Amino acid sequence: MADCACQGNAKDDLDLTMLSVVFEAHANDPGALIPILQETQAILGYLPESALREIARQRDIPLSEVYGVASFYTQFHQEPRGETIVKICHGTACHVAGAPEITRAITEELGVGVGETSEDMRFTVEGVACIGCCGLAPVVVIGDQTHGAVDGASARKLAKQLTRKATR
Amino acid sequence: MTTAHSTSTGVTAEVIEIRVCAGTGCVANGSLEVAHRFDDAIEQAAAADRVRVVRTGCHGLCAKGPVVVVAPEGVFYPSVDVHAASDILEALLSGTGPAREHLYRESEDAEAIELYADIPFNTRQERIVLRNCGVIDPEDLGAARAAGTYEALRQTLENLTPSDVIEEMKKSGLRGRGGAGFTTGLKWQLAHDSEADIKYMICNADEGDPGAFMDRSLLEGDPHGVLEGMIIAAYAIGASEGYVYVRAEYPLAVTRLKKALADATAAGFLGTRILGSDFSFTIHVREGAGAFVCGEETALIASIEGHRGMPRPRPPFPTTSGLWNAPTCINNVETLANVAWIITHGAEAYASIGSATSCGTKVFALTGKVRHSGLVEVPFGLTVGELVHEVGGGCADGHEPKAVQIGGPSGGCLPASLFDTRIEYDALMSVGAIVGSGGMVVVDERTCMVELARYFLTFTQDESCGKCVPCRVGTKRMLEIVSRITEGHGEPGDIELLEELADVVKTTSLCGLGQTAPNPVLTTLRYFRDEYVEHVEEHRCRACACSALSTFVVVDSLCKGCGVCKKRCPVDAITGELKGIYVIDSEKCMKCGICETHCPFDAIERV
Numbered sequence: 001m002a003d004c005a006c007q008g009n010a011k012d013d014l015d016l017t018m019l020s021v022v023f024e025a026h027a028n029d030p031g032a033l034i035p036i037l038q039e040t041q042a043i044l045g046y047l048p049e050s051a052l053r054e055i056a057r058q059r060d061i062p063l064s065e066v067y068g069v070a071s072f073y074t075q076f077h078q079e080p081r082g083e084t085i086v087k088i089c090h091g092t093a094c095h096v097a098g099a100p101e102i103t104r105a106i107t108e109e110l111g112v113g114v115g116e117t118s119e120d121m122r123f124t125v126e127g128v129a130c131i132g133c134c135g136l137a138p139v140v141v142i143g144d145q146t147h148g149a150v151d152g153a154s155a156r157k158l159a160k161q162l163t164r165k166a167t168r
Numbered sequence: 169m170t171t172a173h174s175t176s177t178g179v180t181a182e183v184i185e186i187r188v189c190a191g192t193g194c195v196a197n198g199s200l201e202v203a204h205r206f207d208d209a210i211e212q213a214a215a216a217d218r219v220r221v222v223r224t225g226c227h228g229l230c231a232k233g234p235v236v237v238v239a240p241e242g243v244f245y246p247s248v249d250v251h252a253a254s255d256i257l258e259a260l261l262s263g264t265g266p267a268r269e270h271l272y273r274e275s276e277d278a279e280a281i282e283l284y285a286d287i288p289f290n291t292r293q294e295r296i297v298l299r300n301c302g303v304i305d306p307e308d309l310g311a312a313r314a315a316g317t318y319e320a321l322r323q324t325l326e327n328l329t330p331s332d333v334i335e336e337m338k339k340s341g342l343r344g345r346g347g348a349g350f351t352t353g354l355k356w357q358l359a360h361d362s363e364a365d366i367k368y369m370i371c372n373a374d375e376g377d378p379g380a381f382m383d384r385s386l387l388e389g390d391p392h393g394v395l396e397g398m399i400i401a402a403y404a405i406g407a408s409e410g411y412v413y414v415r416a417e418y419p420l421a422v423t424r425l426k427k428a429l430a431d432a433t434a435a436g437f438l439g440t441r442i443l444g445s446d447f448s449f450t451i452h453v454r455e456g457a458g459a460f461v462c463g464e465e466t467a468l469i470a471s472i473e474g475h476r477g478m479p480r481p482r483p484p485f486p487t488t489s490g491l492w493n494a495p496t497c498i499n500n501v502e503t504l505a506n507v508a509w510i511i512t513h514g515a516e517a518y519a520s521i522g523s524a525t526s527c528g529t530k531v532f533a534l535t536g537k538v539r540h541s542g543l544v545e546v547p548f549g550l551t552v553g554e555l556v557h558e559v560g561g562g563c564a565d566g567h568e569p570k571a572v573q574i575g576g577p578s579g580g581c582l583p584a585s586l587f588d589t590r591i592e593y594d595a596l597m598s599v600g601a602i603v604g605s606g607g608m609v610v611v612d613e614r615t616c617m618v619e620l621a622r623y624f625l626t627f628t629q630d631e632s633c634g635k636c637v638p639c640r641v642g643t644k645r646m647l648e649i650v651s652r653i654t655e656g657h658g659e660p661g662d663i664e665l666l667e668e669l670a671d672v673v674k675t676t677s678l679c680g681l682g683q684t685a686p687n688p689v690l691t692t693l694r695y696f697r698d699e700y701v702e703h704v705e706e707h708r709c710r711a712c713a714c715s716a717l718s719t720f721v722v723v724d725s726l727c728k729g730c731g732v733c734k735k736r737c738p739v740d741a742i743t744g745e746l747k748g749i750y751v752i753d754s755e756k757c758m759k760c761g762i763c764e765t766h767c768p769f770d771a772i773e774r775v
């Protein structure tokens with residue numbers, strides 16, 4: 001593939017040499033674009049434009065294809081994310097057990113909508129479909145801590161603890 | 169259902185095994201700390217030669233986690249915390265019988281039940297697929313082998329031709345557990361008959377149904393059991409390479425699967441010339457990246473190839489042209505977990521379980537407003553009501569089940585009046601539901617069926633890959649209509665329009681996602697049409713779940729007069745004095761529900 005002529009407006013000046021291990025590991029694997037994106041995101045925390053360009057160059061495929069894949073899957077993020085990820089389960093069991101109420105409580109308390117990151121980059125709130133502990137519904141995962149049987153009041157408490165920790 | 173909890177797993181009579189559930193649900197409830205406490209206490213008592221702790225996969229009764237079962241007898245302790253752990257161990261070591269105060273009781277004043285096999289949750293269950301879940305340490309190949317894993321593989325490679333295996337599968341009546349229910353033996357036959365230099369075997373562990381965790385529990389609880397089935401399948405169809413495609417949100421399953429792969433390879437169950445035969449097979453793990461549609465087989469293949477996970481029209485079916493255009497057989501995790509049992513026990517034994525058209529067992533994730541929520545495995549032929557009431561224990565707090573939603577976003581809602589429907593492929597189909605992958609969510613009168621339909625449509629609309637118009641646009645338009653109905657803006661003719669759209673989306677969408685997306689709407693319309701009509705004509709939601717159609721009131725007897733609601737109300741609709749009674753002006757109230765989530769005493773109610 002010829003180098004893409006457009007320059008984009010990538011301002012990020014990340015060190016992409018870290019990615020060389022990823023490219024080497026998948027050098028002979030034709031279907032490796034998704035694992036490459038996953039590993040890149042694991043290293044950088046998200047997928048900045050410069051990384052997508054580098055992947056396109058290394059794999060000799062159009063940037064549009066890399067972008068197409070990166071934007072298709074919900075796991076990939078093109079923006080940096082907060083330090084703590086708050087996952088609110090929106091699976092069926094959690095939904096009928098009151099996930100909407102919890103969502104309202106948490107987003108209100110944190111001032112961050114679902115799918116958004118707080119301005120100070122402290123937290124990102126995500127809605128996910130089933131975490132696999134439906135028996136404990138409704139479920140919220142903060143960082144790597146799972147909280148079961150949450151209700152509006154306890155959700156608020158959790159969110160408050162989080163903001164308090166963050167300001168400390 | 170005594171077989172699963174027998175002592176057949178190599179536990180000698182003298183060694184007591186404390187089986188602590190280390191499945192996702194119990195871990196979230198603190199089971200690892202409990203296991204630690206047992207470890208410490210055993211060390212302190214210098215009893216390691218008599219008692220040992222095993223961290224197992226899911227036992228099933230997630231609602232009562234952390235779950236502990238003491239083998240060989242199978243004594244059951246629910247909701248174990250570190251204090252209970254100390255008591256349990258003390259009782260064990262002193263030989264005075266079980267720690268009675270921590271035994272399971274169906275209700276507070278009921279008799280204690282000692283054995284896990286005897287609790288009502290288990291009496292109708294039959295564990296084939298879950299035979300090792302909750303019994304062995306999933307990270308220990310030795311334990312899996314002691315439980316018989318890989319014996320079926322040995323038997324297959326030594327005594328059976330690929331055609332023999334396929335014949336056996338056909339005779340067993342095993343049908344795919346991933347949703348579509350295609351006969352497994354026939355699928356293997358098709359893949360076997362496709363001539364090619366290279367063929368692929370794929371295990372579908374994308375488990376997309378939001379509210380189901382059967383495949384996750386299997387991979388976490390018995391990864392070798394799944395791998396064994398997959399290797400036998402590969403042998404039958406002649407595949408040399410395989411992939412397990414696991415859902416992104418399942419980190420623990422991925423870890424255990426990878427460990428199992430490495431161990432199985434080191435032990436010669438995978439790799440070149442398996443167990444000295446001519447058969448070679450390797451397995452790669454691919455982690456999904458978060459797209460429901462990738463559970464659909466052609467989309468899954470596109471995803472493994474590194475593309476956007478978009479389905480393509482079939483035929484050609486993957487068994488003819490799949491991964492990199494080679495013949496490919498795709499089976500669900502649970503389907504594969506049945507295979508070794510069938511080889512070991514014979515097709516007849518398997519076919520004798522369940523009913524004539526639906527053989528064997530099915531694992532369900534029984535959740536929602538049911539007392540004993542968790543992972544259950546029951547023979548086909550049980551009725552929905554038996555599952556909900558006997559296994560699930562009905563609803564808690566005097567509520568009655570109103571419906572079950574079976575099969576997630578592709579499935580349907582069955583009203584309580586049809587609870588005598590048998591759990592069988594054809595019987596469920598005839599009432600508009602499906603066996604599906606195994607999500608079963610029980611709802612009571614507090615759930616609005618229109619809102620539930622809206623929930624599933626939101627999901628499918630969000631997950632529609634956008635390739636075909638009926639699904640991309642149709643689900644969007646349907647969602648708009650259902651949303652406005654739940655928001656109190658339903659118009660005459662909306663219900664009919666919804667039905668018409670549902671029909672178009674169902675019949676003209678490219679893949680199973682679109683073809684089944686209208687099902688939750690269609691079945692709620694079929695069985696709960698009154699609720700739709702009430703929303704549209706009377707602006708009333710009988711479940712008080714649609715906030716726009718509810719009136720918020722303060723319950724005087726619960727109100728402590730703290731004034732939080734008044735402070736929080738964004739439109740000053742609440743009046744009252746500290747320590748007095750607060751009142752909501754329903755004219756001013758915009759039904760945002762903020763007071764409800766803020767009230768520390770649950771004193772705000774919807775009527």
Ligand SMILES: Cc1cc2nc3c(=O)[nH]c(=O)nc-3n(C[C@H](O)[C@H](O)[C@H](O)COP(=O)(O)O)c2cc1C
Nearest residue numbers: 344345346372375376463464465499500503680681
């Ligand atoms: C939208 C959609 C999602 C699906 N999701 C899954 C899934 O998560 N797991 C699964 O095993 N099958 C899923 N399937 C079914 C697969 O396409 C395929 O039929 C199945 O994996 C075949 O295995 P089986 O014959 O063993 O059931 C899905 C199908 C559709 C249309």
Ligand code: FES
Nearest residue numbers: 089091094131134
């Ligand atoms: S639905 Fe929330 S954990 Fe499964």
